Amino acid sequence: MDPFRPPADAWSRRDFMRNSMGSFALLCTIGGTETLGGKKIVTSASRRAKAASPFAPFQRDLPLMPVLSPVRSERGVDVYDVDIREGLADILPGFQTPIYGYEGIYPGPTIRARKGRAAIVRQSNRLSFDTNVHLHGGYVPAAHDGHPMDVIKPGAKFDYSYPNDQDAAFLWYHDHAHGRTAKTLYYGLLGAYVLHDEREQELDLPRDEYDVPLILADHAFNRDGSFRYAENVDLGFRGDTILVNGAVAPRMRVERRIYRLRFLNASNARSYDLRLGNGRAMVQIASDGGLLERAITRTSVPLHPAERIELLVDFRQFRPGSEIVLHNDAGEPSTKAVMRFDVVRGGGVEEARIPRGRMRTLERLPEPNASRRWDLTLATASGVQWQIAGRGFDPTRIDVRPRLGSTELWQWHNPSNRVHPMHLHGMLFRIVERSTGVVHPGERGWKDTIGVQPGETVTVQPWFTPYRGKYVFHCHALEHGDKAMMLQLEVVA
Amino acid sequence: MRRRHAVLLGLALPLVAAAPATAAEVEVKAVEPAGAEPAWDKTLVAIAPGDTVVWTFTGTTQAHNVWSGTSTNWSYESTLATPAPPGSFRFDTTGSYHFVCRVHASMQGDVIVGNAPPPPPPPLSQQLFPNDGTPPAVPATGELVLETGGLDTTRPTLSGVRVRRARHGTRVSFRVSELSRVTVRFKRGGKIVKTAKLNAAGRYRGTVRDAKRLRAARYRVDLRAEDVAGNRSEVHSARVRLR
Numbered sequence: 065m066d067p068f069r070p071p072a073d074a075w076s077r078r079d080f081m082r083n084s085m086g087s088f089a090l091l092c093t094i095g096g097t098e099t100l101g102g103k104k105i106v107t108s109a110s111r112r113a114k115a116a117s118p119f120a121p122f123q124r125d126l127p128l129m130p131v132l133s134p135v136r137s138e139r140g141v142d143v144y145d146v147d148i149r150e151g152l153a154d155i156l157p158g159f160q161t162p163i164y165g166y167e168g169i170y171p172g173p174t175i176r177a178r179k180g181r182a183a184i185v186r187q188s189n190r191l192s193f194d195t196n197v198h199l200h201g202g203y204v205p206a207a208h209d210g211h212p213m214d215v216i217k218p219g220a221k222f223d224y225s226y227p228n229d230q231d232a233a234f235l236w237y238h239d240h241a242h243g244r245t246a247k248t249l250y251y252g253l254l255g256a257y258v259l260h261d262e263r264e265q266e267l268d269l270p271r272d273e274y275d276v277p278l279i280l281a282d283h284a285f286n287r288d289g290s291f292r293y294a295e296n297v298d299l300g301f302r303g304d305t306i307l308v309n310g311a312v313a314p315r316m317r318v319e320r321r322i323y324r325l326r327f328l329n330a331s332n333a334r335s336y337d338l339r340l341g342n343g344r345a346m347v348q349i350a351s352d353g354g355l356l357e358r359a360i361t362r363t364s365v366p367l368h369p370a371e372r373i374e375l376l377v378d379f380r381q382f383r384p385g386s387e388i389v390l391h392n393d394a395g396e397p398s399t400k401a402v403m404r405f406d407v408v409r410g411g412g413v414e415e416a417r418i419p420r421g422r423m424r425t426l427e428r429l430p431e432p433n434a435s436r437r438w439d440l441t442l443a444t445a446s447g448v449q450w451q452i453a454g455r456g457f458d459p460t461r462i463d464v465r466p467r468l469g470s471t472e473l474w475q476w477h478n479p480s481n482r483v484h485p486m487h488l489h490g491m492l493f494r495i496v497e498r499s500t501g502v503v504h505p506g507e508r509g510w511k512d513t514i515g516v517q518p519g520e521t522v523t524v525q526p527w528f529t530p531y532r533g534k535y536v537f538h539c540h541a542l543e544h545g546d547k548a549m550m551l552q553l554e555v556v557a
Numbered sequence: 558m559r560r561r562h563a564v565l566l567g568l569a570l571p572l573v574a575a576a577p578a579t580a581a582e583v584e585v586k587a588v589e590p591a592g593a594e595p596a597w598d599k600t601l602v603a604i605a606p607g608d609t610v611v612w613t614f615t616g617t618t619q620a621h622n623v624w625s626g627t628s629t630n631w632s633y634e635s636t637l638a639t640p641a642p643p644g645s646f647r648f649d650t651t652g653s654y655h656f657v658c659r660v661h662a663s664m665q666g667d668v669i670v671g672n673a674p675p676p677p678p679p680p681l682s683q684q685l686f687p688n689d690g691t692p693p694a695v696p697a698t699g700e701l702v703l704e705t706g707g708l709d710t711t712r713p714t715l716s717g718v719r720v721r722r723a724r725h726g727t728r729v730s731f732r733v734s735e736l737s738r739v740t741v742r743f744k745r746g747g748k749i750v751k752t753a754k755l756n757a758a759g760r761y762r763g764t765v766r767d768a769k770r771l772r773a774a775r776y777r778v779d780l781r782a783e784d785v786a787g788n789r790s791e792v793h794s795a796r797v798r799l800r
Contacts, residue, residue, distance in 0.1 A: 119688040284594075284688075288681040294594050294663035298619040298639075304592060304688040320785045341704035380785040386706025396592030398690025401701055413738075413756050414785070444620060444637040448660055481618070481639075 068193050068244050070293065071150050071162035071251055118156035118289075119305055121313030121401040122389075129256060129277065129309060132173040134183075141182045144175065148197075148216075148253065149190035153310055159289025163252035164191060170310050171279045171330070172237070172255025179261035183226045185237075189216040195248065196222070198240035198489070199257060200370060201352050201512045203230045206533025209490050212242035212550070213459045229530070231424070232261035233354035233510075234277065234326045234372045242459070246301060246332050246542035250293050254279070254330050263355065267423060270324040270376070270416040276316075280367070281307050281330045282399055297448050299482060300333020300369075300541040304398045315387075315404040319411025320380045322418060324349075327375065329367045333541040335483055335515060337394040338365040338402065340377065344388065347418055350374035353492045353510020355424040360505045364393070368485040368515030370540035373506070376418050377405075384409040426509065429471045429494065429527055436464065437475040440484045440516065440539070440549070449548045450539060456548030457538070463551040466528040475523050476516045484544065487513040489535040491555075493526035513540055528555045581607075587614045587621050587641075587664065592690070594663030595619060601676075603669045606649050610668055612656075614641040619660065626657040634659070709786035713737045720778045720795040726767035727778070727797055732760050737782035737790070741765055744777045757782075773800045 134142035151168030152160040166172030166187075177183050187197050194217055198210030207214070208224045216222045239245060239253035256277040269275070282303035284292040293301065306313050329336060340346055340363075348360045352372050365373055382388060386407040391400050443449045449456045455463065466472055473496065476486050492510040495503045499521040507514075516522050538550030586598040595617075602610055612623040612635065622637040623644040631654050635644025648654060651671030658664035667676055718731040729741060736758040743751040753765045775798045782790040 117689075118686075119690075285686040286682050287684040287686040289686070290682050292685060294661070296594070296619075296663065297660040298621075302592075302594070304690070342707075344704075381708055381787070383706045383709040383711075387702075387704070388706075389701060389703045391701060391703060396690065398592060398688040400690075407706065411785075412736075442620060448620065448637060 068247060070247065070291075071164055118159065118285075119312055119398070122315045122404045123157070124311045124314045126276075126278075126314040126316040126403065127309045127311050129169070129171050129174045129279075132167075132175050141184055142177070144183060144185045145188070146173075146185060147188050147190050148195055151252075153252070155283075155307065155310060155312065156285060156289050159285075161285075161289050161291055163291070164248060165252040166237075166255050170252035172253070174256040174258060174277060175237070176258045176260065177226070177228045179228055179230065179232060179259060182228055185224045185226065186221055187216060187224060188221045189218055192218055194218070194241050195239050195253065196241050197224055197237050199224070199226055199235055199237050200487070201233055201235040201372070201492075202226060202257070202259075202490070203492075203530055204490055205531045206490065206535060206555075209533075209535060210240040211489075211534060212240055212457075212536060215241050228259060230259070231354045232264050233259050233352070234328065234350065234374060235259055236279075236328055236330070236372070238330075242457075243546050246295065246546050247293060249330065249542060250281075250283070250301065250332055251291060256326075256328065258326070263424065267355075267419050268415065268417045269349070269419070270322050274321055274416065275324040275326070277309075277326045277328065278403070279309050279328045279330050280336065280402065282332075282334045283307055295543060296333075297450075297543050297547050298442070300543045301331075302334060303331075304396070306392065306395070306399050306402055308403045313401040313403055315406050317408050318379045318405045319408060320382070320384065321411040321414050322376055322378050322380070322416045324416075325375045325377055326350075326372065327365075327367060328372050329369050331369050333369055333543060334399075335369065335394055335485075336365075336367040336392045336402070338367060338390060339363060339393055340390050341388040344377075344381075347376040347378075348373060348506045349376055349419065349423065351506060351509045352512045356506065356509040357422060357424055357426055358505075359419050359423065362506060365506075366394075366515065368483060368513065368540075369542070370485055370487055370513040371511075371515065378418065379405065379407050380411075380414065382407045426494070427527075429525055430469070431471070432473045432525060433467065433470045435473040435475070437477055438486075438551075440476060440478045440480055440486075442480055442482075450544040452537075452539075452549060452551050455551060457536075457550040457552070459552065461552065462534070462554045464553045465556050466526075466553060468532050468555050468557055469527075469529050471525050471527050473523055473525055475521055476514070477521045478516045478518060481518045482541065482544070483518065484516045484549070485513050485540040486516055486537065487540045488526055488537040490531060490533075491526055491528055491535070493524040495522065496525050497523040528553075531555065532557055582609045582611055582645075585610060585612045585623075585666065587612065587617050587658070589617055589619060593687075595621070595658070595661045597664055597666045600666040601669065602666065604648060606651055606671050607647065608670075609645055609647040611643055611645040613643045616640070621658045621660060621664070623656050624659045626655060626659075628655050630654060709784070710788060711735075711784075712788045713782040713784045713790045715739070715780055715782050715790050715793045718780055718793040718795055720797045722797055722799055723764050725764065727765045727799070728762070729755075729765055729778075729780070730760075730762040731757075731780060731793070733757050733782045733790075735784050737784045739780055739782045742779040742781075743771065744779065745774055750776070767799075771799050774798070 163170040194215035235257040239248040284303040390402045538545040624634045648670045654668040714734040741753045
């Protein structure tokens with residue numbers, strides 16, 4: 065395996081630019097951006113100087129990831145072509161941040177798929193090291209799941225085949241090559257995968273520009289504007305800046321309509337507690353695995369790494385001109401502001417509605433075949449390793465072999481003092497019990513990731529379907545997963 | 558090793574200058590500042606040959622230790638724990654010795670023994686660009702303003718309501734103060750006999766069609782507007798005689 069290097073390594077030249085061009089930057093500041101032969105010229109230095117602070121929240125409009133178009137569609141299958149490569153992102157005003165990205169952008173392009181219509185995503189590795197792609201939350205055959213040891217070599221390609229044979233859900237795709245996901249996701253290898261179905265349409269949920277994926281991630285920066293990463297194996301990485309869709313705490317113009325806001329926590333290890341304005345109501349309609357049975361009104365929404373939650377927010381209730389801040393009550397002063405909604409006039413007559421009745425009926429699960437307990441602990445005897453049931457990841461060992469179509473009761477027991485967002489690949493589970501209290505109605509739908517709190521025991525019931533083969537389950541605090549907090553299961557006939 | 562000088566170059570010179578030349582023991586503390594990466598309280602320690610450096614972890618809440626990492630000129634690792642017991646090492650040979658925590662890449666530092674030159678400044682790509690977290694909305698207090706504007710509780714108003722018989726129904730005209738859904742109710746003898754809903758903003762003039770042919774009589778017509786926030790106007794009534 066070629067060694068990993070951060071994308072910033074290729075850009076040391078910018079240090080020289082910044083140091084030696086300081087006086088030129090000052091000149092641009094004084095001269096403003098107006099003249100120079102009557103033409104408007106905006107230099108990066110002047111933009112940098114004009115900004116209140118590159119980190120000031122609500123200075124930029126919310127960017128939206130481009131939607132990936134299929135290169136061709138044949139026999140009911142959409143074929144996509146993606147290059148995994150280096151790129152530069154405009155995150156801080158006046159700086160360019162080197163990233164790794166699908167199509168060279170951060171976050172990667174959004175794939176919008178439909179239930180019953182398969183997709184093939186051809187991923188070409190233009191990086192200098194191994195990578196692969198995991199469709200997080202997807203029912204995907206084992207060979208296409210992005211198992212940590214199934215990698216695409218530099219210069220090679222792989223056609224990931226996604227059957228899309230599951231109910232509508234907000235999935236995401238990201239790198240999963242073994243041992244360095246903390247770095248590769250941090251430097252940009254992730255994107256949204258939105259799976260639609262007919263049920264959503266029947267429910268008249270908001271569509272098109274009123275259906276917005278929002279990817280949250282905390283970052284830190286070096287003085288040249290590059291991403292700053294410092295490994296923290298215990299707590300996991302904590303950045304001092306919140307990015308939404310790759311912009312520092314942006315603002316979003318919203319009409320007086322209902323919006324479907326799809327939140328993904330793509331942070332390495334940070335958990336959020338999201339609240340809207342002065343405790344305004346948000347209606348949760350979906351979790352990781354798609355729609356809940358019934359919509360639930362909430363004023364506070366916890367979101368652990370890799371979890372998704374879909375909220376309907378009715379901006380019709382606010383006066384035009386209102387500015388409503390979505391904030392993270394679990395944050396420090398610099399990571400409290402997440403984004404701001406600026407309510408504007410117009411929007412016309414609303415056609416979407418907030419579902420009042422039953423949205424979906426969840427399948428009855430077969431009786432569990434077995435009960436297992438997984439202790440989540442930090443081992444410091446030789447080096448440092450996070451373990452599940454006293455074991456670290458070993459790709460040559462199968463830790464559990466459930467039968468296809470069966471269910472089991474899995475107890476995540478967390479005696480450590482860190483949150484562990486436990487994720488199961490290729491399958492979904494339901495939460496049965498939390499030792500800390502009742503399972504919130506917003507968590508009673510299908511899940512693929514669950515935040516297990518310090519001191520807590522959470523019982524989940526995975527359903528080992530629909531494919532046989534080797535998958536992994538692991539902690540999605542990326543530094544934990546990389547430091548071996550991952551086991552392997554094989555679903556057998 | 559490229560990241561080895563990532564932490565606070567600015568502290569370097571004062572520390573070198575202030576280092577006690579005769580001290581036999583120098584303490585380096587692990588600190589966990591709120592909202593920032595864990596660090597050492599000193600990232601550069603200048604000592605004389607034969608002196609000892611003691612790394613302490615009092616009050617820390619994460620797993621730490623001190624480790625020589627990838628250094629080739631010394632080898633040491635203290636116990637990793639939460640909180641960790643102190644680690645110590647006696648440096649007898651002149652030179653520059655790098656230390657790090659095995660768990661936290663942000664905890665880097667150097668011990669300079671004797672007259673070894675201090676490490677060169679790190680490039681900008683390895684210097685922290687900190688977010689001080691001051692929101693611009695109210696710089697005076699630094700408090701985040703969670704909401705301005707707020708809920709729309711203003712009722713829409715209807716004015717100039719007129720209702721006239723027309724060829725295929727009833728012509729309704731009015732002015733509504735904001736985008737609203739206007740409900741038009743035809744009543745006869747206290748009973749609602751027909752309801753129509755219209756979307757309107759500002760001046761409106763239109764015909765409520767009468768496909769079912771209301772019987773010829775005198776009707777009371779009630780209009781009420783409801784804006785997008787659900788605020789309702791007062792009911793305005795007019796009368797019309799249909800034939």
